[in-house]
Amino acid sequence: MRNDLPVDGARLWADVMALAEITDPAQPYTRRSFSPRFLEGRAWLARRFEEASLKVHIDAGGNLIGRRDGSDPARGTIMLGSHSDTVPSGGRFDGIAGVIAALEAVRSLDQPSRHAIEVVDFLAEEPSDYGLSCVGSRAMSGHLDAGMLAYTNAAGEKLGAAIDRIGGATRDLAQARRNDIVAFLELHIEQGIVLESQNIDLGLVTAIVGIARVEIIFQGAADHAGTTPMTLRHDAGVAAARTIALVADSASALAASGQGHFVATAGVLTLEPNAANVVPGRARVVFDIRAEDHALATVFVAELDSESARIAAAAGVERSRFALLSNTTPAACDPRLRALLAQSAETLGFSTTSLASGAGHDAAFVSRIAPSAMLFVPCRGGKSHAPEEWAEPDALAAGAAVLREAVRRLDAR
Amino acid sequence: MRNDLPVDGARLWADVMALAEITDPAQPYTRRSFSPRFLEGRAWLARRFEEASLKVHIDAGGNLIGRRDGSDPARGTIMLGSHSDTVPSGGRFDGIAGVIAALEAVRSLDQPSRHAIEVVDFLAEEPSDYGLSCVGSRAMSGHLDAGMLAYTNAAGEKLGAAIDRIGGATRDLAQARRNDIVAFLELHIEQGIVLESQNIDLGLVTAIVGIARVEIIFQGAADHAGTTPMTLRHDAGVAAARTIALVADSASALAASGQGHFVATAGVLTLEPNAANVVPGRARVVFDIRAEDHALATVFVAELDSESARIAAAAGVERSRFALLSNTTPAACDPRLRALLAQSAETLGFSTTSLASGAGHDAAFVSRIAPSAMLFVPCRGGKSHAPEEWAEPDALAAGAAVLREAVRRLDAR
Numbered sequence: 001m002r003n004d005l006p007v008d009g010a011r012l013w014a015d016v017m018a019l020a021e022i023t024d025p026a027q028p029y030t031r032r033s034f035s036p037r038f039l040e041g042r043a044w045l046a047r048r049f050e051e052a053s054l055k056v057h058i059d060a061g062g063n064l065i066g067r068r069d070g071s072d073p074a075r076g077t078i079m080l081g082s083h084s085d086t087v088p089s090g091g092r093f094d095g096i097a098g099v100i101a102a103l104e105a106v107r108s109l110d111q112p113s114r115h116a117i118e119v120v121d122f123l124a125e126e127p128s129d130y131g132l133s134c135v136g137s138r139a140m141s142g143h144l145d146a147g148m149l150a151y152t153n154a155a156g157e158k159l160g161a162a163i164d165r166i167g168g169a170t171r172d173l174a175q176a177r178r179n180d181i182v183a184f185l186e187l188h189i190e191q192g193i194v195l196e197s198q199n200i201d202l203g204l205v206t207a208i209v210g211i212a213r214v215e216i217i218f219q220g221a222a223d224h225a226g227t228t229p230m231t232l233r234h235d236a237g238v239a240a241a242r243t244i245a246l247v248a249d250s251a252s253a254l255a256a257s258g259q260g261h262f263v264a265t266a267g268v269l270t271l272e273p274n275a276a277n278v279v280p281g282r283a284r285v286v287f288d289i290r291a292e293d294h295a296l297a298t299v300f301v302a303e304l305d306s307e308s309a310r311i312a313a314a315a316g317v318e319r320s321r322f323a324l325l326s327n328t329t330p331a332a333c334d335p336r337l338r339a340l341l342a343q344s345a346e347t348l349g350f351s352t353t354s355l356a357s358g359a360g361h362d363a364a365f366v367s368r369i370a371p372s373a374m375l376f377v378p379c380r381g382g383k384s385h386a387p388e389e390w391a392e393p394d395a396l397a398a399g400a401a402v403l404r405e406a407v408r409r410l411d412a413r
Numbered sequence: 414m415r416n417d418l419p420v421d422g423a424r425l426w427a428d429v430m431a432l433a434e435i436t437d438p439a440q441p442y443t444r445r446s447f448s449p450r451f452l453e454g455r456a457w458l459a460r461r462f463e464e465a466s467l468k469v470h471i472d473a474g475g476n477l478i479g480r481r482d483g484s485d486p487a488r489g490t491i492m493l494g495s496h497s498d499t500v501p502s503g504g505r506f507d508g509i510a511g512v513i514a515a516l517e518a519v520r521s522l523d524q525p526s527r528h529a530i531e532v533v534d535f536l537a538e539e540p541s542d543y544g545l546s547c548v549g550s551r552a553m554s555g556h557l558d559a560g561m562l563a564y565t566n567a568a569g570e571k572l573g574a575a576i577d578r579i580g581g582a583t584r585d586l587a588q589a590r591r592n593d594i595v596a597f598l599e600l601h602i603e604q605g606i607v608l609e610s611q612n613i614d615l616g617l618v619t620a621i622v623g624i625a626r627v628e629i630i631f632q633g634a635a636d637h638a639g640t641t642p643m644t645l646r647h648d649a650g651v652a653a654a655r656t657i658a659l660v661a662d663s664a665s666a667l668a669a670s671g672q673g674h675f676v677a678t679a680g681v682l683t684l685e686p687n688a689a690n691v692v693p694g695r696a697r698v699v700f701d702i703r704a705e706d707h708a709l710a711t712v713f714v715a716e717l718d719s720e721s722a723r724i725a726a727a728a729g730v731e732r733s734r735f736a737l738l739s740n741t742t743p744a745a746c747d748p749r750l751r752a753l754l755a756q757s758a759e760t761l762g763f764s765t766t767s768l769a770s771g772a773g774h775d776a777a778f779v780s781r782i783a784p785s786a787m788l789f790v791p792c793r794g795g796k797s798h799a800p801e802e803w804a805e806p807d808a809l810a811a812g813a814a815v816l817r818e819a820v821r822r823l824d825a826r
Contacts (some may be wrong), residue, residue, distance in 0.1 A: 192640030209639060213689060223795060225678035225701045226622060226771030227605030230661075230668040237679055238661045244654035248643075255643040265638035266650055267689045269682065276626060276680045276699045286689045288638045358639030382636060 002394065005348070007404055009397030012104040015048060016396065019084065019100065020092035028387055029092050033085035033124035033135070034162045041084050042166075045099065045121055052107035054119060061139020061176035062123035062168035068106065070116040070411075076182040078113075078410055079370075080105060080403060081120030083136070083362060087127070091389020093379065095125055097396055098187040105403035113411045115182065122362040123163070130159040137362035139168075141369045142177040149173075181370035183337055183410050186363040187399045188374060189391050193382035194355050201350040201398055203376030204341055207332045208357045208364040209261055209290040212297050213325035216243065216308050220317035222273055222281025237271050237280030239315040243308045244269065247287060254300065260292030261356030264300065286325070292356045294329050301327075331364035337373035337406075344405035350398050359384075375399055415807065418761070420817055422810030425517040428461060429809065432497065432513065433505035441800055442505050446498035446537035446548070447575045454497050455579075458512065458534055465520035467532060474552020474589035475536035475581030481519065483529040483824075489595040491526075491823055492783075493518060493816060494533030496549070496775060500540075504802020506792065508538055510809055511600040518816035526824040528595065535775045536576070543572040550775035552581075552589040554782045562586075594783035596750055596823050599776040600812045601787060602804050606795035607768050614763040614811055616789030617754055620745045621770040621777040622674055622703040625710050626738040629656065629721050633730035635686055635694025650684050650693030652728040656721045657682065660700060667713065673705030674769030677713065699738070705769045707742050714740075744777035750786035750819075757818035763811050772797075788812055 002009070022041040024030040031037045042064050046056045049066030056066050064084075070077075082098025102119045109117075123136030130151040138144040149160035149170055160170040169175070190196075195203050220236035244266040251264035268286035287304065291297035305322055312319035338354070345352045355376070363372045377399045380390040415422070435454040437443040444450045455477050459469045462479030469479050477497075483490075495511025515532045522530075536549030543564040551557040562573035562583055573583040582588070603609075608616050633647035657679040664677035681699035700717065704710035718735055725732035751767075758765045768789065776785045790812045793803040 190640065191637050192642075193636075193645060194640075194642065197645065211639070223606075224604050224772065224797060225680055226624070226676065226703050226773075227603065227607075227797075228676065228771070228795065229605075229607065229674070230665045230676055232606060232610065235661065235678070237682060238657060241654040241657035241661075241679070241682075244651060245658050248648065248651040248654075252643045261642070263639065263641065263643055265648075265690075265692055266654070267638055267684075267691050267693060268687050269650060269654075269684050269693075270687070271680075271682050274681050274683070276701050277678075278680050279678055280680060280682075288689050290639045358641070359637065360639075382641060384637060384640075 002397065005397055005401040007104050007108045007397055007400045009393055012100055012396055012400055013393040015100045016092060016096055019044060019096050027089045029086055029090055030088050031084065031086045032088065033126065033128045034166055038085055039166060042121065045084060048103060049119065052103060058167035059176045060169040060172045061136050061144060062163040062166055063136040063140060064121040066119045068117050070114050071112055072114040075115045076180045077116040077118055078407055079118045079120055079181050079184045080407070081122065082186050082188055083122045083125035085124055085126050087385050089387060090385050091387060093189045093389050093391045094191065094384050097189055097377065097391060101187045101396060101400040101403055104400040105407060108404055109407065115411050117407065125362050129153040130162065132159060133360065134362055134365055135159070135163070137365035139173060139176040140178055141365040143365060143368070144173065178369060184363060184366045184370050184372040185337065185403055185406060186361060186374045187403055188361060188376060189379040189384060189389070190376040191359050191379065191382065191384035195353070195376060195378035196380065196382065198353060200353045202345055202352045202402060204338050204352050204354045205333050205357045205374035205376060206354050207260070207292045207330050208361055209292055210294050210297055210328045210330040211360060212289040212301055212327045214287040214289065214301060214304060215321060215323045215325050216285045216319065217321035218283045218312055218317045219320040220281050221279065223279045225277045225279050228279055233279055234316045235279050236283040236317050239312050239317045240269060240283035240285050242311045242315070243285065246307055247304065250300065250303070254296060259296055261358060262291045262296060263358060264289045290358050292330050331367040333367070333373040334371035337371050340406050340409055341373055341375055341402060344402045344409060347405060348401050350402065375402060415810070418810055418814040420517050420521045420810055420813045422806055425513055425809055425813055426806040428513045429505060429509055432457060432509050440502045442499055442503050443501050444497065444499045445501065446539065446541045447579055451498055452579060455534065458497060461516060462532065465516060467519070471580035472589045473582040473585045474549050474557060475576040475579055476549040476553060477534040479532045481530050483527050484525055485527040488528045489593045490529040490531055491820055492531045492533055492594050492597045493820070494535065495599050495601055496535045496538035498537055498539050500798045502800060503798050504800060506602045506802050506804045507604065507797050510602055510790065510804060514600045514809060514813040514816055517813040518820060521817055522820065528824050530820065538775050542566040543575065545572060547773065547775055547778055548572070548576070550778035552586060553591055554778040555590040556778060556781070557586065591782060594779070597776060597779045597783050597785040598750065598816055598819060599774060599787045600816055601774060601789060602792040602797060602802070603789040604772050604792065604795065604797035608766070608789060608791035609793065609795065611766060613766045614808070615758055615765045615815060617751050617765050617767045618746050618770045618787035618789060619767050620673070620705045620743050621774055622705055623707050623710055623741045623743040624773065625702040625714055625740045627700040627702065627714060627717060628734060628736045628738050629698045629732065630734035631696045631725055631730045632733040633694050634692065636692045638690045638692055641692055646692055647729045648692050649696040649730050652725050652730045653682060653696035653698050655724045655728070657698065659720055660717065663713070663716070667709060672709055674771060675704045675709060676771060677702045703771050705743050744780040746780070746786040747784035750784050753819050753822055754786055754788055754815060757815045757822060760818060761814050763815065788815060
C-alpha cells in the first residue's frame with residue numbers, strides 16, 4: 001500500500017470490511033434496503049460520521065447524510081457518496097466503497113472548507129422489494145412521485161410507509177429536493193473489466209448509460225418435431241434465435257462505430273414447451289439495450305421492432321408482443337468535474353481512462369439537479385453482485401485520495 | 414359414413430371410443446403401460462378378441478395377441494396391430510386406432526384363411542416409466558436385452574418384473590422372438606398434417622425415420638450486461654442462437670433436396686442465469702434430427718459438430734459438450750407390402766400418397782424380423798399426444814377396409 005497518500009488506506013479498508021460484516025449470515029453479503037440489517041449498517045455508519053465530526057441526519061427521502069458546514073454558506077454544498085444497501089448475496093464493495101471512500105476523503109481533509117461538505121448514503125439504490133431502485137436519489141432530485149410511494153412489497157407495506165419507518169418523512173418529501181449542491185462526486189467499483197484489462201488505476205466516467213428493456217414474444221405452433229415438415233413449421237424458437245443473432249451483430253457494429261458505449265444483450269430466453277420432440281410453440285426474449293447516446297438506442301429499438309417483425313413473418317410465426325418495458329435516458333457526467341477528477345488523479349500519480357458506466361447509479365438522478373461525476377475503481381474480473389466481488393485496498397485508497405484532492409480543488413475555486 | 418365398405422365402421426368407432434373411456438378420469442386420456450388401467454383396457458380388448466373368435470394369449474414379451482389359425486400352417490402368420498398404451502394426457506387414437514382397425518379387419522373377413530392371422534397389442538410402445546419405449550416389439554424382434562430388463566421405475570420395480578407381472582415370461586424371453594411372420598401391417602394416425610393439408614385419404618409409409626438426439630452445451634461467462642463491452646463478451650446464448658439458426662437453414666435445404674423426409678429441431682434451449690441484466694454464461698441445446706436416409710443424418714451430425722465448434726470459437730465461448738444422446742437407424746417399409754396397400758386402397762377408391770413417418774413405431778422393430786409396412790390415417794391439425802387428438806370415423810373405416818383387403822390379397826398370393 002502506498003503510504004504517501006493523504007488518506008488513511010488502512011482505516012478506509014477496515015471500515016469497508018466492517019460494514020460488509022453487517023450481513024445476513026445465511027447469505028453473505030446481504031444488507032437489503034429497509035431491513036433490520038440495513039438499519040444496523042446505517043447505525044454503524046452514523047457513528048463513523050459522528051466520529052468524523054459530521055452532523056448526521058436522515059432527509060425526507062430516507063437518505064443518511066453526514067454534514068460539515070462551510071465558512072461561506074453562499075457557496076453551497078459539495079456532496080460525495082453512494083449507497084450502503086446490497087442485492088441478495090451481493091458483494092462487499094458495490095455502493096459501500098463509495099460511501100466509505102467519501103467518508104475517508106472528508107475526514108482526511110486537514111483544513112476547514114468554505115463549502116459545506118456532505119457524505120451521503122442514498123436509500124435503496126439496488127432494486128428494492130418494492131420494485132423500485134434509486135429511491136433516495138430519486139427523492140433528492142424530485143423524481144420520486146406519489147405513484148411510486150404507493151408501490152407495495154410482498155408483506156403489503158407501501159414504499160412511502162417504509163421510507164417513513166426508516167426515518168424519512170414522505171409527508172414533507174419536497175424538502176428532500178436539493179438546490180444547493182454545486183458538485184456531486186460518486187466513487188464506485190467499475191463492475192466491468194475495462195480498467196483491469198488495460199491495467200489502469202482509475203476510470204473517469206463519461207456518462208451513465210440509458211437502459212431500454214424490450215420484451216418480444218414469438219407465438220408459433222408446438223408441432224411434432226418428427227412429423228412436421230420444415231416447410232410447414234411455425235417455429236418460435238428459430239424466430240427468437242435469428243433475432244438474437246441479428247441483435248448481436250448489430251450491437252457489435254454499433255459498439256465499434258465510435259458513438260460511445262453501446263451494448264445489447266438477450267439475457268432471457270424461454271421456450272415452450274421446451275421438449276426435445278416438440279417444435280417450440282412460444283419463445284419469450286428480453287433484450288437489454290444500453291447506450292451513452294440516447295438517439296442510438298432509439299434507432300436501435302425501432303430497428304429491432306421492424307426486424308423482429310420481418311423475422312417472425314419469414315418464420316411463419318406471430319410476433320404477439322413487442323413491449324418497451326422500460327427506457328431511461330443516459331446521464332452525461334459534468335465535463336468540468338471530469339476534468340477536475342482527471343487533474344486530481346494526475347497530481348497524485350494515478351493513470352486514468354475515460355469510459356462510460358454500463359450500469360445505473362444514483363449519480364444519474366443527482367445529475368438532473370447538480371453537476372455530477374463518477375470515479376471508477378477496478379474490480380477483479382469485473383465480477384459484481386456476487387460474494388466474490390473484489391477491489392484492492394490500494395485501488396480504494398487511490399480513489400479516496402482523488403476524491404479528497406478534487407474536493408480541495410473545488411473548495412479553492 | 415360410406416356404407417359400401419366391407420368393414421363395420423360404426424362398430425370400429427364404438428370400440429375405439431369404448432377403449433378410450435378406460436382412462437384415468439383425472440387426466441383423460443391416460444392409460445399408462447403396466448398400470449391397473451392398462452390391464453383393464455387389455456381385459457376389455459381380450460374380450461373383444463374372443464368375441465371375434467380369436468384365441469387370446471400374452472407372449473413372453475408381454476404382447477397381447479389374438480390369433481386365428483390358418484388352414485396351411487406352412488404359410489406362416491400375417492400380423493396386424495399397434496399398441497393400446499398412451500402417454501400421460503394423450504389422445505384416443507394413437508396406437509388404439511391401429512389395434513381396433515386390425516381387429517375390425519380380421520373380424521370382418523368372411524372366409525377362412527390359409528395363413529394364420531394375428532392381431533397384436535404391443536406392450537409399452539410409448540416411453541414407459543422404466544425409461545424404455547417399444548418394449549413389446551423389441552421383445553418380438555429379439556431386441557430387448559438383459560440390460561433393458563434391469564431398468565427400474567420410480568417405485569423401484571425392474572422392467573423385467575413388470576413384464577412378468579402383466580402376464581409376460583421374461584425367463585423365456587427368447588420365445589417371444591418370432592420367425593413365422595410373413596407380413597406385418599400397422600395402421601396409425603399420421604401425427605402430422607401432410608394428409609390433411611393435401612386432402613388425401615390415406616398415407617403409405619415409405620420408411621420410419623431414424624432419430625438422432627444431440628446435446629450441445631456452450632460455456633461462456635455470465636458477465637454484467639451493462640458494463641461488459643461487446644468485444645469482451647463470452648455470450649453462450651449468442652453461440653446457441655447462431656447454431657439454431659444454422660440448423661434451421663441447413664435442415665430446410667436438405668428437406669428440399671429430394672433425399673426423403675428430413676427434419677431438425679431445437680426443441681430444448683436453456684440459458685443460465687436467464688436474467689435480463691446478465692450475459693448468458695451457459696446455454697444447453699438439444700437437437701432432434703430425423704431422416705429417412707441414415708447417411709444424411711450422419712453427415713448432418715458431423716457438420717453440426719464442426720459448425721457448432723466453429724461458432725463457439727467465434728463467439729469466444731467453450732463448447733463444453735457435444736453428445737450424441739441416441740441414434741436409431743431408419744426402417745424402410747417393405748416395397749411389396751407398400752404396393753399391396755396402394756393397390757388395396759385403389760380398389761376401394763381411396764386416394765393415397767407416400768410419406769415417411771417422422772415418429773417412431775413398433776413397425777420399426779418388427780421390420781427387423783419380417784416384411785412390414787404402415788398405413789397412415791389423417792388426423793386433425795396433426796395434433797397428437799394430447800386430448801384433442803382426433804381422427805374421423807370415415808378415415809378409420811377406410812383404413813380398416815384397406816387392411817382387410819390387403820390381408821385378403823396376401824392370403825390369396
